[in-house]
Amino acid sequence: MDTLSFRTVSTRKEDVQREWFIIDATNLVVGRGASRMAHILRGKHKPSFTAHTDCGDNIIVINAEKVRFTGKKMDQKEYLTYTGYPGGQRQRTPRQHLAKNPAYIIESAVRGMLPKTKLGRAMFKKLFVYTGAEHPHQAQKPTVLDLTDQL
Numbered sequence: 014m015d016t017l018s019f020r021t022v023s024t025r026k027e028d029v030q031r032e033w034f035i036i037d038a039t040n041l042v043v044g045r046g047a048s049r050m051a052h053i054l055r056g057k058h059k060p061s062f063t064a065h066t067d068c069g070d071n072i073i074v075i076n077a078e079k080v081r082f083t084g085k086k087m088d089q090k091e092y093l094t095y096t097g098y099p100g101g102q103r104q105r106t107p108r109q110h111l112a113k114n115p116a117y118i119i120e121s122a123v124r125g126m127l128p129k130t131k132l133g134r135a136m137f138k139k140l141f142v143y144t145g146a147e148h149p150h151q152a153q154k155p156t157v158l159d160l161t162d163q164l
Contacts, residue, residue, distance in 0.1 A: 022061070033070065036159075051126035054127065054137070073141045073143070080119065092105050116144060
């Protein structure tokens with residue numbers, strides 16, 4: 014038995030090959046789609062995944078205003094923020110966020126599924142969320158990724 018064939022390979026950040034994926038969020042369930050996006054941003058879909066290296070890919074999300082929630086979450090779920098002042102806790106429903114900033118819904122869902130470290134913040138920077146079908150990343154030649162059939 015050749016013991017050298019069982020050597021563990023640890024990917025360095027210089028060796029990472031990044032791809033660009035584009036996801037259409039039309040009729041995408043937020044939590045299910047966000048978990049798949051976090052999986053890709055971390056790089057867990059690659060055989061060369063290394064936990065201490067940012068080896069994930071870039072994701073472009075279009076049509077963020079067309080996401081959907083299951084059940085009654087559109088009116089009952091609450092996003093909480095705090096201003097830092099006494100009595101400064103603010104709450105909004107997803108319906109209110111869709112009216113003002115639809116990208117926030119996807120961003121907060123994906124951010125919550127990434128590590129809460131420097132590495133997680135670096136992974137989050139590779140997520141680009143846009144309302145509407147236009148995006149400025151045509152030069153990267155993104156591959157279309159359909160998450161609705163995988164979930």
